[in-house]
Amino acid sequence: MEVMQVLHMNKGDDENSYAKNSKVQSKIISLGKRINGEAIMQMLCTNIPDIMGIADLGCSSGPNSLSLISEIIDMIYAKCRDLGRPTPELKVFLNDLPCSDFNSIFGSLPAFYDELRKEKGSEFGPCFVSATPGSFYGRLFPSRSLHCVHSSSSLHWLSQVPPGLEISSARMTTTMNKGKIYISKSSSHGVLEAYSLQFQTDFSSFLKSRSKEIAAGGCMLLSLMGRRSTDPTTDDSCYHWELLAQALMSMVSEGLVEEEKVDSFNAPYYGPCVEEIKTEIEKEGSFIVSRLETFEIEWDGGVDDADTTFGAQSRGQRVAKTIRAVVESMLEFHFGKDIMDELFKRYGETVEDYLSKTGTKYTNLVISMVRKG
Amino acid sequence: MEVMQVLHMNKGDDENSYAKNSKVQSKIISLGKRINGEAIMQMLCTNIPDIMGIADLGCSSGPNSLSLISEIIDMIYAKCRDLGRPTPELKVFLNDLPCSDFNSIFGSLPAFYDELRKEKGSEFGPCFVSATPGSFYGRLFPSRSLHCVHSSSSLHWLSQVPPGLEISSARMTTTMNKGKIYISKSSSHGVLEAYSLQFQTDFSSFLKSRSKEIAAGGCMLLSLMGRRSTDPTTDDSCYHWELLAQALMSMVSEGLVEEEKVDSFNAPYYGPCVEEIKTEIEKEGSFIVSRLETFEIEWDGGVDDADTTFGAQSRGQRVAKTIRAVVESMLEFHFGKDIMDELFKRYGETVEDYLSKTGTKYTNLVISMVRKG
Numbered sequence: 199m200e201v202m203q204v205l206h207m208n209k210g211d212d213e214n215s216y217a218k219n220s221k222v223q224s225k226i227i228s229l230g231k232r233i234n235g236e237a238i239m240q241m242l243c244t245n246i247p248d249i250m251g252i253a254d255l256g257c258s259s260g261p262n263s264l265s266l267i268s269e270i271i272d273m274i275y276a277k278c279r280d281l282g283r284p285t286p287e288l289k290v291f292l293n294d295l296p297c298s299d300f301n302s303i304f305g306s307l308p309a310f311y312d313e314l315r316k317e318k319g320s321e322f323g324p325c326f327v328s329a330t331p332g333s334f335y336g337r338l339f340p341s342r343s344l345h346c347v348h349s350s351s352s353l354h355w356l357s358q359v360p361p362g363l364e365i366s367s368a369r370m371t372t373t374m375n376k377g378k379i380y381i382s383k384s385s386s387h388g389v390l391e392a393y394s395l396q397f398q399t400d401f402s403s404f405l406k407s408r409s410k411e412i413a414a415g416g417c418m419l420l421s422l423m424g425r426r427s428t429d430p431t432t433d434d435s436c437y438h439w440e441l442l443a444q445a446l447m448s449m450v451s452e453g454l455v456e457e458e459k460v461d462s463f464n465a466p467y468y469g470p471c472v473e474e475i476k477t478e479i480e481k482e483g484s485f486i487v488s489r490l491e492t493f494e495i496e497w498d499g500g501v502d503d504a505d506t507t508f509g510a511q512s513r514g515q516r517v518a519k520t521i522r523a524v525v526e527s528m529l530e531f532h533f534g535k536d537i538m539d540e541l542f543k544r545y546g547e548t549v550e551d552y553l554s555k556t557g558t559k560y561t562n563l564v565i566s567m568v569r570k571g
Numbered sequence: 572m573e574v575m576q577v578l579h580m581n582k583g584d585d586e587n588s589y590a591k592n593s594k595v596q597s598k599i600i601s602l603g604k605r606i607n608g609e610a611i612m613q614m615l616c617t618n619i620p621d622i623m624g625i626a627d628l629g630c631s632s633g634p635n636s637l638s639l640i641s642e643i644i645d646m647i648y649a650k651c652r653d654l655g656r657p658t659p660e661l662k663v664f665l666n667d668l669p670c671s672d673f674n675s676i677f678g679s680l681p682a683f684y685d686e687l688r689k690e691k692g693s694e695f696g697p698c699f700v701s702a703t704p705g706s707f708y709g710r711l712f713p714s715r716s717l718h719c720v721h722s723s724s725s726l727h728w729l730s731q732v733p734p735g736l737e738i739s740s741a742r743m744t745t746t747m748n749k750g751k752i753y754i755s756k757s758s759s760h761g762v763l764e765a766y767s768l769q770f771q772t773d774f775s776s777f778l779k780s781r782s783k784e785i786a787a788g789g790c791m792l793l794s795l796m797g798r799r800s801t802d803p804t805t806d807d808s809c810y811h812w813e814l815l816a817q818a819l820m821s822m823v824s825e826g827l828v829e830e831e832k833v834d835s836f837n838a839p840y841y842g843p844c845v846e847e848i849k850t851e852i853e854k855e856g857s858f859i860v861s862r863l864e865t866f867e868i869e870w871d872g873g874v875d876d877a878d879t880t881f882g883a884q885s886r887g888q889r890v891a892k893t894i895r896a897v898v899e900s901m902l903e904f905h906f907g908k909d910i911m912d913e914l915f916k917r918y919g920e921t922v923e924d925y926l927s928k929t930g931t932k933y934t935n936l937v938i939s940m941v942r943k944g
Contacts, residue, residue: 202681249713287713291701296677304669304704308575311705324710328664328701331677332684337697340622340660 201358201466202295202333204531207258208523209299217260217302219523222499222560223351224262229493230350230421230564235273237417237488237566238346242277244415250274250286251344251413255334256352257292259299264310266348267292271325275318288325293338296331297527303329333357335403337410345416347408353422356466357400362392363464373461377447380439380465383431390430397468401478409484414571418485423469424563426492434561435469438497438521441552445544446533455537463532465525475565485567494559497549514550518542574731574839575668575706577904580631581896582672589631590675592896595872595933596724597635602866603723603794603937608646610790610861610939611719615650617788623647623659624717624786628707629725630665632672637683639721640665644698648691661698666711669704670900676702706730708776710783718789720781726795729839730773735765736837746834750820753812753838756804763803770841774851782857787944791858796842797936799865807934808842811870811894814925818917819906828910836905838898848938858940867932870922887923891915 207216252270257263267290278285292303307327314325332338334349335357365372375382375389408418425435433440449455472490479485498516511519522542530538552558580589625643630636640663651658665676680700687698705711707722708730738745748755748762781791798808806813822828845863852858870890884892895915903911925931 249716289713289716296680298677299674300677300702301672301674304671304673304702307669307704326703326710326712328703329673329677330699330701331680337699339699340662343622343662 201356201528203297204528205295205355205466206297206299206527207260208526209259209302211260214519214522214526215260216258216523219519220258220260220262222495222497222520223258224265225495225499226421226562227262227266227350229495229562230419231269233489233491233564233566234270234348234419237419237568238270238273239277240488241346241415241417241568242274246278246281246283246286247345247413248286249289250346251289251291251339252346253291253293253330253339253344253348255293255338255347255349256355257294257298257303258352259294259302262350263292263303264306266350267327268310270346270348271314275322285322288323290325290327291339291344292327292329293334294331295333298331300329300331334407335400337407339411341410342413344412347412347416347418349419350421351423353401353404353420354424354467354469356396356468357403358396359464359466360392360396362395363389364462375464376461377443377457378440379443379446379460379463380467381430381436382440382443385431393468394430394474397470397474398478401470401475402482405478405482405485409482409569412569414569416569417488418567418569420563420565420567422563423560424475424492425469425471425561428471428473430469430471433556433558434494437552437558438517438549438560439465439467441548442521442525442545445541445548448544449537449541454540455533459533463529465528469561470563472563475563479567484570486570488566488568490563490565493562493564495562496559497553512546512550513553514548515546517549517553518546521545574729574901576670577901578668578728578839579670579672579900581899582632582675584675587892587895587899589896590634592892593631593635595868595870595893596631597638598868598872599794599935600635600639600723602868602935603792604642606862606864606937606939607643607721607792610792610941611643611646612650613861614719614788614790614941615647619651619654619656619659620718620786621659622662623719624662624664624712625719626664626666626703626712626717626721628666628711628720628722629728630667630671630676631725632667632675635723636665636676637679639723640700641683643719643721644687648695658695661696663698663700664712664717665700665702666707667704668706671704673702673704707780708773710780712784714783715786717781717785720785720789720791722792723794724796726774726777726793727797727840727842729769729841730776731769732837732839733765733769735768736762737835748837749834750816750830751813752816752819752833752836753840754803754809755813755816758804766841767803767847770843770847771851774843774848775855778851778855778858782855782942785942787942789942790861791940791942793936793938793940795936796933797848797865798842798844798934801844801846803842803844806929806931807867810925810931811890811922811933812838812840814921815894815898815918818914818921821917822910822914827913828906832906836902838901842934843936845936848936852940857943859943861939861941863936863938866935866937868935869932870926885919885923886926887921888919890922890926891919894918
């Protein structure tokens with residue numbers, strides 16, 4: 199599976215779309231607000247360039263795509279007003295993989311510009327929004343052209359399934375993580391090693407690319423799924439995958455899915471711990487970490503006012519929809535379209551049952567850093 | 572009709588798509604090749620910046636979207652190799668209205684990048700492609716950020732239907748161009764005046780925006796439909812609209828289309844003459860014209876090896892498809908989807924008949940200019 203050609207949040211705006219099931223990610227964005235605000239203010243105090251480059255990496259589509267950009271723009275506007283100086287010209291770049299639904303983001307741009315003009319007057323900016331499709335594990339932008347880079351709920355996606363999970367010989371291919379689709383308590387040391395190594399390679403490529411693109415003094419604000427413990431098999435970082443594997447295996451036991459299909463699927467995902475993040479940033483050497491904090495977040499985002507557009511739903515069902523909107527493109531590519539409804543029905547039930555017994559939450563890491571001069 | 576929200580080339584890649592019916596536009600791009608090459612070479616002789624901004628305005632989707640960019644990149648590559656210097660970093664911006672099919676262009680980007688690497692090696696560039704949706708009659712890019720701006724087969728589209736074509740009073744709205752959908756030999760002076768005025772306003776806004784965005788010494792390469800004569804009613808500039816109006820009126824006579832619908836539709840299009848272009852450029856004052864040439868082009872692009880994927884077709888049918896791929900979004904918005912097949916069937920027959928008797932061709936204007944220092 200070529201992640202770059204397959205991974206995208208569910209398109210459109212129907213019941214299973216990411217646009218209608220991205221409240222967890224929206225909550226995660228709001229958790230990072232304080233840290234982001236602090237970093238941006240600090241940057242603006244040192245230097246406001248005439249043209250300011252802002253990028254959101256892994257912007258996806260739906261209501262979250264432009265909301266974060268709006269917030270950053272609000273901060274710049276407020277700070278410049280305080281300082282009694284005109285706002286810089288803003289060039290905003292939205293990035294995601296080429297198979298994402300950019301048409302849908304572009305459809306909401308005219309309203310975004312109207313709102314900007316209405317709220318801030320025609321003297322503001324101007325602000326120019328572009329989209330730059332591609333993998334953020336490589337270069338995306340010209341050298342020193344950015345001043346503020348943001349990425350939320352994206353960097354836990356690896357560039358590829360760790361290659362060490364399959365051992366190919368002339369005669370056969372042996373899969374190493376049978377019956378599982380991500381790191382599990384029963385996974386071998388080789389599996390943990392393969393995942394950790396792929397994360398190191400990817401995150402290091404990410405930092406190297408950004409270090410070329412961000413101007414001295416510019417800030418980078420990252421937020422991704424991770425874990426508190428150095429042990430990668432703790433529930434907070436992998437039990438949502440464990441339950442999805444269980445749902446798949448229950449379908450295997452009824453002959454609805456081939457066992458080899460499950461054995462050969464592994465998620466291109468990794469939830470790192472704080473130490474892994476720190477090590478890579480130090481190794482790369484171009485950034486100084488200002489903040490690195492962890493937050494807990496409920497599997498359904500802790501949203502009380504659940505949207506009932508599509509009928510009342512159990513917590514398990516809501517979680518299943520959130521996960522489906524994110525991982526369906528990959529599962530469908532590997533297992534086929536036909537089993538998706540049944541799989542996520544079972545997954546919802548499994549999650550409902552699990553959450554009734556435990557208080558497991560996701561751990562989200564938020565990091566702000568500054569590009570050295 | 573809000574042009575910005577309606578006008579787009581036909582999406583997808585079926586029989587009526589722009590992707591499958593854009594050979595005329597491809598021919599037009601190739602006609603401008605010599606003039607474009609000369610202008611780019613001239614610019615590269617004066618100055619090669621470290622980061623070079625290139626924009627294609629009205630890029631549409633389909634095979635033409637990236638072919639022009641490829642050509643410009645080839646020229647830069649060749650020139651830098653001649654000079655024995657590394658190529659600049661290239662930031663490429665594709666622009667069109669927000670309702671265009673950008674997803675389809677983005678789908679072909681990975682192959683575009685692969686080709687670039689294969690042909691020119693990993694030392695080339697790097698080259699970063701972004702899309703910037705919006706109307707080119709306003710600002711799209713930061714100040715002095717571009718070095719080469721190109722636009723082909725787009726600037727003949729106006730930002731709106733000339734407002735002077737409808738006279739509204741408290742009691743009624745009077746339409747001025749009854750039975751026609753563009754300038755016609757029988758159009759009143761008021762109609763010609765309204766169209767010409769809208770072109771002046773739009774082209775002047777275009778020049779004003781670009782003069783801010785293009786760095787001193789940068790070049791602008793424009794190609795658009797127009798006419799040789801100062802008389803706007805000559806066949807080369809408006810008879811393809813005349814025949815479309817005839818096809819519509821034949822449907823009116825059979826009760827298939829309401830007459831008022833035709834009376835109230837006018838194309839947001841204008842084919843200017845050389846003098847009108849020159850006047851606006853001189854009035855704006857930031858650009859020096861290097862070349863301004865006119866070319867004749869057959870209504871079917873003079874393509875001998877007609878694509879027979881969808882069966883052998885008469886010349887009239889081929890022309891009808893070319894026009895349909897471009898104007899259907901607007902006609903459908905105004906007249907409804909249902910009449911499209913019948914309308915373009917009749918249009919194809921009318922065009923076939925007309926072309927068998929005359930040698931009318933389109934006139935295409937190609938202009939290259941340099942931003943003053």
